[in-house]
Amino acid sequence: MSKNIWSKMAEVDRRVLYWVMFIALAIPFISPIGLPVPVTETTKAVYDKVETLGPKNIALFSIAGGVSAWPEIAPSMVAVMRHLVKREVKIVVWGFFVDQDITLDMILTNVPELKTKYKYGEDWVYMGYIAGAETAVAQLASDVHAVFKADKYGTTIDKLPLMQRVKTAKDIDLVLTVDTGSYILYYIRHWNVGKGVPVAEIGIAMQADMIVYYPVNLVGVMIGVRGGAEYEKLIGRLADGTVRMDAINVSHILFIIAIVLANIGFIMVRRMKK
């Protein structure tokens, strides 16, 4: 009998696991937990860097993540954009994902100041999609105008006052790369190491260790949902990231419980076999 219990514990059907996860994730949306989110150094570093910028500075907001990653990175994108707008920093947006227009639409919906407070062409511009991956990043570092002849909406680059100030990487004061893959490495190689431009990352949780490998090259890294929640706390405007942290808490605890139970079952079964 006892053997059955242990082996069952070690081999729970995956459908049961899926249901447990689904129900557990639903609970905090019905009854929020609302645990405090301590701010990590890597997120604080990004915030501090943006705090040093002002109306005379230009930030590059590079979208290198698809809409599929919104559950993780949308809160960070919105929070950082809100901060940039609050600091009145000039913003250049471009990207490397074919669905980035939808991402920008989402940001514009959540940060309406970009439409009301900011003047397009002077305070911010959207240059659109660029193919070419690392080569494109390298080329943009040395000659932006060679890559872009017009913005996303067809306005030629010479008619965009902000783009008259942006010719090479050296005209940018901070790169914020929204990243689900390798673009952070491209920016480090060609913008930071090559041109000395500060680079920060808005990344998925999997990229948490980037800052460990490139502590000199990266200003900071905002890690997944937590990075967004932390940034919301720093700018004093709690939003989606803070809400989603409940799901992170529940799912992580569930992972640990499942791993512990599986191992208890596994060890007991092995002992009994001996």
Added chain:
Amino acid sequence: MSNVLRRREIILFITGIVGGLNLFEYFFAVKEVAAVASTIRTWVVVISAFALGLGIITAFRVHISHVKRRTKGQWPFSIWLMGFFVLLTLIGLWNPKFIVYDWTFKNVYVALSTTLYAITGFYIFSAAYRAFRARNIEAAILIISGVLILLRNAPIGEAIWTGFPILGEWVLMKGQVGGMRTLTFVAAVGLVAFGIRTLLGMERGYYGGE
């Protein structure tokens, strides 16, 4: 003519010139070389854009073949894919602000994309349950490190015990760094060797050689 263009020497020559110029430009500040390298990189951006079109043609070839062969469990989806592609392309070319076009992207594409991404969480949950077994000391260390990282990432770890984030931070910032940095360096050296072999024409896979 096409046989001449396919000659191995021409491909190697182009690779050598393009790679060599860009390498030289990266490490040495020579204005003339920089100008040529810059032009070449702009060409790459343009060629990459054409690759998108090539991708569409390839996708259509694959799916037309599925429909022709009536591949079981696939061909109806191939028709859906091609039908939607043509429909959305035509609407997009006609009027990208058309409500159906906009609605489809915002309410179908986004919902499906984010759902697929979120579903990986369920798979990872199931995989972690099955794979994280303390079969030996090394596996046990891996499990403990993984649990500490989980407790570091979620604020609930700190709520349970304030030491969890500190231990998790140590694993992330110190414990695993030595090994991973070694792997990164080794991979980088390997990549440099691969690059040199490519420039010297010793790697042939990239142009379809053996």
